[in-house]
Amino acid sequence: MTFTTPLKEDSIKIMLLGSGELGKEVAIEAQRLGIEVIAVDKYKHAPAHLVAHRSYAIDMQDKEQVLELIEKERPTYILPEVEAISIEALFEAERRGFHVIPNAEAVNKTMNRKNIRVFAAETLGLTTSAYRFVSSLEELKEAAEALGFPCVIKPVMSSSGHGQSIARSPEDLPKSWEIAKEARGDASELIVEEFIPFDYEITLLTVRNETGTVFCEPIGHIQQDGDYILSWQPMPMKEAALKKAQEIAKAVTDGLGGRGIFGVEFFVKGEEVYFSELSPRPHDTGMVTLITQSQSEFALHVRAVLGLPLEFEFFAPGASAAYKAKNESENPKITVPDDAFGKDTFVRIFGKPESHPGRRMAVALALGNDVEEAKKKAQDIVDRIEDA
Ligand SMILES: Nc1ncnc2c1ncn2[C@@H]1O[C@H](COP(=O)(O)OP(=O)(O)OP(=O)(O)O)[C@@H](O)[C@H]1O
Ligand SMILES: NCC(=O)N[C@@H]1O[C@H](COP(=O)([O-])[O-])[C@@H](O)[C@H]1O
Numbered sequence: 547m548t549f550t551t552p553l554k555e556d557s558i559k560i561m562l563l564g565s566g567e568l569g570k571e572v573a574i575e576a577q578r579l580g581i582e583v584i585a586v587d588k589y590k591h592a593p594a595h596l597v598a599h600r601s602y603a604i605d606m607q608d609k610e611q612v613l614e615l616i617e618k619e620r621p622t623y624i625l626p627e628v629e630a631i632s633i634e635a636l637f638e639a640e641r642r643g644f645h646v647i648p649n650a651e652a653v654n655k656t657m658n659r660k661n662i663r664v665f666a667a668e669t670l671g672l673t674t675s676a677y678r679f680v681s682s683l684e685e686l687k688e689a690a691e692a693l694g695f696p697c698v699i700k701p702v703m704s705s706s707g708h709g710q711s712i713a714r715s716p717e718d719l720p721k722s723w724e725i726a727k728e729a730r731g732d733a734s735e736l737i738v739e740e741f742i743p744f745d746y747e748i749t750l751l752t753v754r755n756e757t758g759t760v761f762c763e764p765i766g767h768i769q770q771d772g773d774y775i776l777s778w779q780p781m782p783m784k785e786a787a788l789k790k791a792q793e794i795a796k797a798v799t800d801g802l803g804g805r806g807i808f809g810v811e812f813f814v815k816g817e818e819v820y821f822s823e824l825s826p827r828p829h830d831t832g833m834v835t836l837i838t839q840s841q842s843e844f845a846l847h848v849r850a851v852l853g854l855p856l857e858f859e860f861f862a863p864g865a866s867a868a869y870k871a872k873n874e875s876e877n878p879k880i881t882v883p884d885d886a887f888g889k890d891t892f893v894r895i896f897g898k899p900e901s902h903p904g905r906r907m908a909v910a911l912a913l914g915n916d917v918e919e920a921k922k923k924a925q926d927i928v929d930r931i932e933d934a
């Protein structure tokens with residue numbers, strides 16, 4: 547396969563539906579190959595808008611607005627970057643001959659926890675936490691009694707922990723119900739999951755296209771309130787557990803099909819490997835690959851989308867620590883300590899136009915002789931970042 551730099555009149559055009567920190571890195575990788583990048587989000591000056599040829603702020607949940615923009619720009623590839631996108635628009639775009647990554651049905655299955663859970667557990671027969679779907683407080687109470695406490699409650703459509711809570715006793719359930727209802731996304735239905743007291747959890751980045759399927763080294767991570775705060779690569783794992791996770795990731799991604807990278811999430815407890823969920827795109831915990839691999843998860847995604855070979859090398863143990871804003875601001879200023887700019891430490895500031903407490907604004911990256919050292923270095927930098 548040869549890759550030719552696109553000509554103006556017949557250029558390869560990528561449209562990102564969602565333009566956050568992950569989309570920004572995808573845009574940069576596409577730009578590096580001379581690809582035209584159209585960045586779309588629901589607000590102006592989103593991170594990927596800052597590095598795109600053209601950018602748009604539209605209601606991405608509105609089918610007509612999304613289709614109108616697709617017809618106007620006629621992208622070669624449409625890359626969903628968030629969950630909150632009109633799925634009808636993606637199905638219709640596909641019917642009209644546009645190429646959705648990985649494909650509209652895969653996006654449909656993964657954007658809704660009900661679809662992916664039923665597909666993984668019931669169609670593919672994979673091990674997952676026990677679960678139930680509920681749409682009233684009464685049903686939530688029944689489900690929690692059946693699954694036992696603690697249990698985890700999430701809207702069927704949400705990400706980064708929004709609307710998620712853990713109920714430790716029946717008294718917690720009304721609060722969990724409220725938290726889920728207030729979250730963005732479609733909270734009309736909730737999933738209630740058995741709490742898995744896992745030893746550790748991983749993201750297995752899995753990349754596929756016509757040239758085959760490859761796996762990155764497993765990424766270990768720590769989540770707080772359902773959102774990642776620290777990740778590292780490689781996560782030391784028993785060979786058998788890694789093999790099992792790879793087999794499951796292969797089965798799920800083959801089942802979904804299409805081109806691109808997938809962040810497949812697992813809980814590991816003893817010998818048991820539980821499938822949790824997956825992103826049909828780069829994963830936030832995978833930002834660590836910006837420094838640990840010859841081709842980051844973003845570069846691999848672009849290569850996969852273009853149908854190019856998926857070759858890369860793992861360089862060295864590394865870690866990423868998320869910086870979350872402490873303040874509300876319409877002109878956020880991020881202050882980074884000088885020593886964060888070391889020979890093997892890096893900071894990526896996303897450039898989000900507004901901050902609010904808890905919003906991820908930047909990430910610190912560090913290499914180390916081992917993951918423990920890398921984790922300490924990344925965490926130490928993040929602990930000293932400030933915002934105003
Ligand atoms: N059943 C469970 N048992 C134990 N912990 C859980 C369970 N479900 C979720 N968690 C914890 O909450 C985290 C976030 O859950 P999940 O990945 O489902 O949410 P999310 O909002 O989709 O996150 P993201 O979009 O960042 O991937 C998990 O990584 C894990 O740490
Ligand atoms: N876990 C999913 C994830 O990390 N998604 C990333 O966060 C952005 C939204 O951030 P915001 O909520 O701060 O606008 C998304 O656009 C994506 O890059």
Ligand SMILES: [Mg+2]
Binds near residue numbers: 811823
């Ligand atoms: Mg997750």
